Amino acid sequence: MFRQLVGEENGEEIMPGTLRKRRSSGLSAAFVASVTEPGKYYDGKGVGLFLRVDEDGGKYWIQRSSYGGKSHDIGLGSYPVVTLAMAREQALENKRMIRSGKDPLLEKRKSQTATSFEAAMDRYLEVKSSEFRNDKHRKQWRATLTTYALPKIGHLSVAAITVQDVLRVLEPIWLEKTETAKRLRGRIEKILDWATVSQFREGENPARLKGNLSELLPKAAKVAKTQHFPALALKDARRWWLELTKRQGASAQALQFLCMTTARSGEVRGMTWDEVDLEGALWTIPSERMKAGSEHRVPLTDEAVALLNAMPRLARSPYVFFAKQGGMLSDMTLSAVMRRMQESEVEAGRPGYLDERSGRAAVPHGLRSTFRDWAAEQGYDHILAELALAHRVGSDVERAYRRTDMLSRRRDMLKDWHKFLAGDLVQT
Incomplete structure (x- = not known):
């Protein structure tokens, strides 16, 4: 597969015993990844590219070129940061540069100096x-x-x-x-x-x-210090929910929907009508809008469907919960609703809706923790609750063998969650 070269290589005199190896068909990605023997391995693609493997296992791309009657070695970076394909592409570009009368080394120095x-x-x-x-x-x-x-x-x-x-x-x-x-x-x-x-x-x-x-x-x-978002205490959840349902506007309705579905703020604010199947009572969030990068199906309760059916639609806007000009609600709008609810409590002489651990006022993202605490108190399977929150549960192997997202069981759980919020289900 290899032949030792003694004589000249691209005009360079090679002393006997120097390790010079060339692949007859050029280097391959697999060979570059696996080679460990120190030496120089030429690519044989006519651009003077070779891989240098050092004694310590380091691998570096070098291009032997000639400009102005002098030979130069141009470093093209180390492997694996620079792949074989990248090295070939850059070597070919340098070859074109020489043909057009430019010195690749000089151009390289200029670019390095100029790029902040x-x-x-x-x-x-x-x-x-x-x-x-x-x-x-x-x-x-x-x-x-x-x-x-x-x-x-x-x-x-x-x-x-x-x-x-x-x-x-x-x-x-x-x-x-x-x-x-x-x-x-x-x-x-x-x-x-x-x-x-x-x-x-x-x-x-x-x-x-x-x-x-x-x-x-x-x-x-x-x-690292784990930072928890202030959550609504379970003992305050029903009172908070009752106050929220009295408020009007897209932001308040979006916050209601967020709480009913246990979704994230960005998922709700970016929700479009083409993601919703009202007849099937299903909301399908595409992978590009999910934190984990995977499509997520959200079962909708009767109350969630009723809320969506009551929402006005704007012809020029695809969003379910849209801002005044038809765009997506900002990431502060839902927080502002909760902040105003907290301020109303304080003005009335009450402590408001505080996280039991930190004493800080609850925020929208903390509602997911409130739901998770409720699900644990009710004895729901932890996988079911984590799937409702769109968390990745278990190892890659476990997820590969879990062929269901437990949609029907999650729907029943969210129905009970809403009943608890509305006061129709006793907390056990």
Whole structure:
């Protein structure tokens, strides 16, 4: 499969004993992934591309090229960040550049000097925009980077960013906002990976965790503080529900529907009429709108169907619960309803609707915890309750063998949940 080459390779004199191997049909992705023997492995595609395997197992793409009468080695990045297909594409682009009279090395240095982290972030988000689950996810990416990363490293060239630079971003929030810091680190890593593949930087990724930042930061699992959304206490649920049903407007109705279906705020606010089967009493949320990325079926009780039938429809808007101009309700509208309900309680001299653990005022997302507590108190199977909340339950194998989403049983459970809220079912 291989033959040892002694003589010349692309004009380079090769000393006897030097390891030079060429695949007669070119390299393959499987070979690149499995090869461990140190040496240089040429691709044989006519662009001077070869894979260098070091003694420590590191794999790097190199292109041997000639410009201005001189031979040069151009680094194309390390494997697996740069795949075989990516390396071939970049090597071919460099070949075209030489033919047009440009020096790939000079162009590479120019791009590295000119590309800041902020510019790389913008380019990355533009390229990857179609991969985000929704616009909210995209905005979250930009918001965390803008808030925490850009003030520290936004102006730096991606080629010059070091581990210490990344630490300056992460250390101030690693202990207090660990979850945010973890996501931020991953996002910085992805942007710098993209910059490497795009030839804007070289070498190891300074934002890599394993064997890198993990040695300099406390383990996230040891310091992370689980943040619970303030939940409505079960003892206050009926009184809260009665007050809510007296309120008018799309936001109040959306909050009612959220509570009846145990859905998330974004799922309800983004709900469109084509997702709803009123006759079948079923709401099917497409995968792209779900946190877990899987389609979710929500059984609708008679009360939920009645609420939807009473909703006005706007010809120019697809949304069930729409804002004044026909767009989707903002993420603050449902929270505002609960905040006003709490303010009314306080004005009346009552403590209001507080989370029993934290003492903070309940919020819409906390209603899911209220439902989960009720389901546990009523003795409902935990898998049934978790499926109602669209949580991933069990291992991949368990989910593969679970061929039902227990729709009928979930419908009965949600009927009992509404009866409890309305005061028709005694809490056991």
